[in-house]
Amino acid sequence: MKEQLRQAIQTALKQCYSDGTLDSGERPGEIQLEIPKNADHGDFSTNLAMMLAKPERKPPRKIAEALVAALEGNPLCDKIEIAGPGFINFRLAATCWYEVLDRVVEQGSTYGRSDVGHGTKIQVEFVSANPTGPLHIGHGRGAVVGDAVAAVLQAAGFEVQREYYINDAGNQIQTLGRSILLRLRELQGEKIDFPEDGYQAPYVTELAAQYRAEHDELIGVAEEEAIERCARFGIKEILKWIEADLKDFGIEFDNWYSEKSLYDRDMVDQELKKLADKGLSFEQDDALWLRTTEFGDDKDRVLIKSDGSYTYFASDVAYHMEKFDRGFDRVIDVWGADHHGYIPRMKAMLSGLGHAPEDLEVLLIQMVNLLRDGKPYIMGKRSGNFITLKDVVGEVGRDACRFFFLMRRCDSQLDFDLELAKQQSSDNPVYYVQYAHARVCSINRNAAEAGIVLPEKGKIDYSCLELADELALVKQLARYPETVVNAALNYEPHRVIFYLQDLAAQFHSYYNRHRVLVDDTATSLARLYLVNSVRIVLANALSLLGLSAPDRM
RNA sequence: GCGCCAGUAGCUCAGUUGGAUAGAGCAACGGACUUCUAAUCCGUAGGCCGAGGGUUCGAAUCCUUCCUGGCGCGCCA
Structure with missing residues (x-):
């Protein structure tokens, strides 16, 4: 709709240039068309005349008159x-x-999809929590946002892969292995002085008990080997939890990528060598450094420490270089906001390799403050005092939880009060939207009972839909595809949530004001057709965000 | 000290990328169930868009200086 109008204006503009009404020769960029806030200002509005005022050196209203004259008679x-x-x-x-x-009915569940992405290959990497413990609520927010960003991109015609990066190499894995081993020895009757820096949470003991039940007891096995076996076991089991919790939350990955596999395949050294060949790294104080300051970082960064071990940054660099080797045009990372200091060095690394800065997009997810009854709920992995994502989803519900996380832009902090979320669950906005869907389904059931059959595409009398409310609803439906595209291009899935709330509000209002099934058959059919179009769009948007669209509530 | 994010109604947040009179939800107040589901609707009230300066036809939005809150600034992961 918008595009058709844009074309028409473009044509009018060309006409003005060719007949000399406008003569500066300076062409404007894209024609901006917006939907005015005030309905009195029409369906669409453009500031084109004002944009042209300066180069043309004519008053904007004069230019507007010329354009309007050229548009005269447009159907x-x-x-x-x-x-x-x-x-x-x-x-x-x-x-x-x-x-x-007709378009909504014809396209059905594909209405809202587009091809603005032209199959551009994008990878979205998200969650990527260390496999040293269960997911908590902060991971949950990143998980939902990452999943939804991937979904809107797919809907906009991008080719998307969802990836989870497993940090299964490095010190924290050693710590996990040692913690499990110590708990295991404790279970075997040894007296253990459990270290401060070990993982103290109860699940570690559970893992030890499980290990004991499934494997031999590691008696007489060298310390290092024992730790390694415990660590591998722990990672494997914890990843099972993570995968299951995410699945229960409606999130599945296309690929799980192991950090350790980078080392096993010698990828880290290979990628670091490429950097060295390009002169991007140098040795100093027995360490290997990446020259990130040349590309906007405020400090050069160590890749290989003076003791010969690799930094976390080294494997991250190799990992990201390898992402582009895998053929992605663009890479999106979803990180906790506390990692924002990492962005300059990652971007610097990519610039050094000749990538454009926007090839890597990092979405920072601000903190979730978990509250219970208005009081902060302090969590610490070591103390064992934490509520897992699984607990929260079980308590609040999957739809409500997902909806809540998507309601805000991801770069603002979020207070999540468990009691409030539960207590308000009856007038939670997610139910408001789902209720609109259920209501249409209910109307359909009543219609079926009365022997009224939903009309096929185009088989209705549009003159029956002359109410202002009805036209407004249709206009809202028309905006859906554009909403999805904007959500995708800006990585802002919350736009779809706000769209859903607006559409549901308009529908509820209409429902209260007018009956769908009335005595006049033609009107009934037309209205039934309309509300079912609403239902299709509600269902599409809900499913896009991983939310259910119930038939009754 | 330096950097990133935020500051909009009492509370939680939107604001179509610089447009016309700044909008929702909750909370408050007053109304609507004999009618396709009241988990709904209608109405009232609520604002110096953190503060100052700048850019222009036009600023919540852009530039700048401050203020407040959160988070970062390792040869940790």
Whole structure:
């Protein structure tokens, strides 16, 4: 709809240039078309005349008049007005709008999908929590946002892979292995002085008990080997928990990528060598450094420590280089905001390799403050005093939890009060939206009972839909595809949530004001057609975000 | 000290990428169930968009200086 209008304006503009009405020769960039906040200002509005005022050195209203004259008689528009300082306001013909309903019905579950991505390959890496313990609520937010970003990108025609990066190499894995081993010895009757820096949480003891039940008892096995076996066992089991918890939350990955496998395949050395060959790294104080300061970082960074071991950064660099080797055009990382200090060095590394800065997009997920009854709930992995994601999903529910995380832009902090979320669950916004869907389903059941069959595409009398409420609903439906595209291009899935709330509100209002099934059959059929279009779009948007669309509530 | 994010109604947040009179939800107050599901709707009230300066036809939005809150600034992971 919007694009058709844009085309028409483009044509009018060309005409003005060719007949000399406009003569600066300076062409504007993209024509900006927006939906005015105030409905009196029409369906669409453009500031084109004001943009041209300067290069043309003519008053904006004069330019607007020329453009309007060139648009005269266009079948798309009912009314074109010049307003304010030089806005051109368009009111589209009602028949154009009703075609949207046919489009929704025809496309069904694919309505809202587009191809603006042209199959560009994007990888979204998210969660990537260390496999040293269960997921907590902060991971949950990153998980939902990452999943939803991937989903809107897919809907907009990008080719998307969801990946989880497993940090299964490094010190924290040693710590996990040692912690399990010590608990195991404790279970075997040894008296153990459990270290401060070990993982103290009860699940470590559970893992030890499970290990004891499934394997031999590691008596007489060398310390280092014993730790290694415990660590591998722990990672394997914990990853099972993580995968299961995510699945219960509606999140599945296309690929689980192991950090350790980078070392096993000698990828880290290979990628570091490429950097060295390009002169991007240097040796100093027995360590190997990456020259990130040349590309905007405030400090050079160590890749290999003076003791010969690799930093976490080294494997991260290799990992990201390898992502592009795998053929992705763009890479998105979803990180906790506390890692933001890492961005400059990662971008510096990529610039050094000739990538554009926007090839890597890092989405920072701000902290989730977990509260219970308004009081902060302090969590620490070691203390064992934490509520897992699984607990929260079980307590609040999957839909409510996902909805809550998607309601805000990810770069603002979020208070999550467990009691509040539970207590409010009856008037939680997610139910508001789902209720709209259930209501249409209910109308459908009543219609079926009365022997009224939902009309096929285009088989209704549009003149029955003359209420302002009805036209407004149709216009809202028309906006859905554009909403998805904007959510994708800006990595902002919350736009879809707000769209859903707006659509549901309009529907509820309409429902309360007018009956769908009335005495006049033609009107009933037309309205049934309309509300089912609403239902399709609600269902599409809900499913896009991994939310259910219940038939009854 | 330096950097990143935020500051919009009493509370929680949107704000279509610089547009016209800044919007929702909750909380408050007043109404609507004999009618397709009241988990709903209608109405009232609520604002110096953290503060100052700048850019222009036009700023919550852009630039700048401050203020407040959160988070970072390792040869840790």
